[in-house]
Amino acid sequence: MSGHPGRELVRFDGVTLTFPSAQGRDPVEVVRRLDLEVRAGEFVAVIGPSGCGKSTLLSLLAGYLTPTSGRVLFRGLPISCPGRERMMVFQQPALFPWLTTAENVAYGLKLKANRGNGRNIEETVAEMLRLVQLEGFARHYPSDLSGGMRQRLEIARALAVDPQVLLMDEPLAALDALTRRTMQREVLHIWEKTRKTILFVTHDIDEAVVMADRIVVMAQRPTFVLEVEDVGLPRPRLREDPEVGKVARRLSTLLE
């Protein structure tokens, strides 16, 4: 399943990001001359030491941050603002607590910018809830859902507006070990069904090896791409597989 022969979708072109000095502190260089390419349909995991700027990478791509120099290109065009073709899935789900499960999914579809794209809102919501297995919870509020369910709901809300890439910022980090393994399978299942490009930030090397086509290893801050690993193992993979263990060990020596 690895190595989707898709076209180039995302390109980081010598990207540097420096946060300006504030209140007497020195300016902080977070990203230094980073190059990276992601092809359409790929599942790319991003790993690196904590605080290295993995999430910053996603924020640049989402359009929440603008590079100080260099360019972040999406389908060949520089990114200037957030947009529904690049949807973020946050570590702590950013669900709207005053909306029910179904209303959260419908929120994006009801916005002026997305109206009249020929998609039936009710049908899309039902389809998305089916995809993330929340059909029975349409009328529940996020506060009534478990951690794993909230994360699935956030994925459904993002997918509802039909993005081209999902930016997942340690989406499973807040879950318990058991839920986490289930969710890894869920995310892979969703990826295989929807064929969306996924950028998946994690601090768990095993998780990256089990899930991704390619793994981007980031350096300590100011970060750049240390290495890109083609996993190339057949799916489904288990973390107990010796082959998975071999790749994981090699990556962890890189990070030490």
Add this chain to the structure above:
Amino acid sequence: MRGLVLPRSAVRLIGPLTVLAAWELAARFGLVNTLLLPPPSKAFADLEVLVSSGYLWKALYASLFRVVCGFALAVSVGVSLGAAMARIRLVNDFFDPLVELLRPISPLALFPLAILWFGIGDGSKVFVIALAASFPVILNTFAGARSIDANLIRASRSLGASEIEIFKGIVLPASLPYIFTGVRLAWGISLIVIIAAEMIGATVGMGYMVLEAQQTFRTERVFAGIFVIGAIGFATDLGFRRLRQWLLPWYRETEN
């Protein structure tokens, strides 16, 4: 204690009823000076007189009219000012020192001035209530508008929301629980301020009624008035809590 299961609301009546019974008995058996502490039965009997003579309704109407006017002013000014202060820096820099200077001043310290400006009638009471009750509304609205999870706004921007859609769809509903808390506090303050103000300078109202009863040494009427004031505070706060469950069904008190 198997077999004897009372509903919780009934259990919660036991405390107040025990106090009333002990008080009644103490007064009946001459354990206390009934001129200073008449039995509650006498206070309730006087309450009947007040009701049938229509005097209670006159006093109650006068007080509640002032409270509602002052409270309504406080809420409308407080919400707009609090929201403007949270969103616009210049407004905040102008009003914040004024609010912080005025807030610690007892509203009753301004009451003599209010009488000079607005007369002994409704105007002076409405003024001090509006002033005193606006502070919790301003501060809570401000806190609500400032405490919105930045990721909620980011998520909604990614989904394609315009600035107006973000304000109406995110900022407003996210601040509502805070605004509601401020409004509830404002109502409580209004009830406290009106009684005190009417005791200082009024010709009709619940505060005036209680003070007049004290000056003519009708202690049972003092208590009758206090019972009514307490009952109104209790009932309206219950009403506010019900209203919140109805308006904000998604809100869980424990989470904030």
